[in-house]
Amino acid sequence: MKSINSINIIKPDDWHVHLREGNMLEAICNHTSRINVRAIVMPNLKLPITTAKQGIEYKQKIIQLTKDPNFIPLLPCYLTESLDLSDFKLALEKKIFIGAKLYPTNATTNSSFGISKIENIYSSLEILSDLHKPLLIHGEKIGKNIDIFDREKFFIDEVLIDIRDRYPNLKIILEHVSSKYGADFINENNNIAGTITPQHLMLTKKDLFFDDSINPHHFCMPVVKEEIDLLALRKYACSGNKKFFLGTDSAPHHIDFKINNFKSKPGIFSAPCSIEIYTNIFDEENKIHNLESFSSLNGPNFYELPINLTSITLVKKKWKVPEYTLFKDIKIKNFMGGEELNWKISQ
């Protein structure tokens, strides 16, 4: 087969990204706007975004700091057990919130305000279902006796199935799906889709526990798993299957919170090279013709939003990902920093 050296695709959207706040937001937002028309920006700030007022202000801040005037941040409301439901409903109706995000308590970074009992948010879920707005889920169940590698499976079996059966019309996105079990579940269920990150297509637990040590730069939630999981995710992502789409979960932390610290924060920062990594993967799998479905079509179709009108070109050209992102007092280790990639966006 003739190898392809250049590909033109409809400009992507990132359906799951963390842009943070303050200097960090300023340091990173243009990495996301450089490639994407839209991005679903996660509401897990230090003080989570739970009200319409906070939502409006946060989106304004992002727009102010992003150089590309065409970039559109989309925001889900951070679900808590004590949400003001009339504010929530109004914010959904006015499209301040695109939907809502469910974080189980303490499942990941800044999730201490999350949900400990799903029954306590049935009224929020009902509002979502009635208004035909999506529920975005960090699908991991935390428990003393639940192995960290099984959290996704336990969440599906003990929480997600209940939500699905109770609200059959509710659209659900199981975000950063990380296991074959999770991906098969998405494939088999109507109204449920999934985003897949670059790291879950690149790494297994061998890359997390490397050289008899732990690599904190490969530590994220959900944790990367077994080869069988990686292969299943690659298959679904690259097949053109409409239920899977791009969501980088690019989640920067200052390097001091990743290393030199007893407790490393979970999160991998891939925004400086995420589309290039995805392109590498689709190329490796000989499925580059399906890249556009994953990056630019399946997401808007599921979210019932228009397909973007502009396009980007990626060329086969070796380049080295810079090791760090540096800005004012910020230092972030880039995913794949210092390593070579075969594809590059052409500016």
Ligand code: NCD
């Ligand atoms: C994310 C973060 O740092 O905010 N971390 C992560 O490991 N993915 C939160 C999340 O999406 O789980």
Ligand code: ZN
């Ligand atoms: Zn995330």
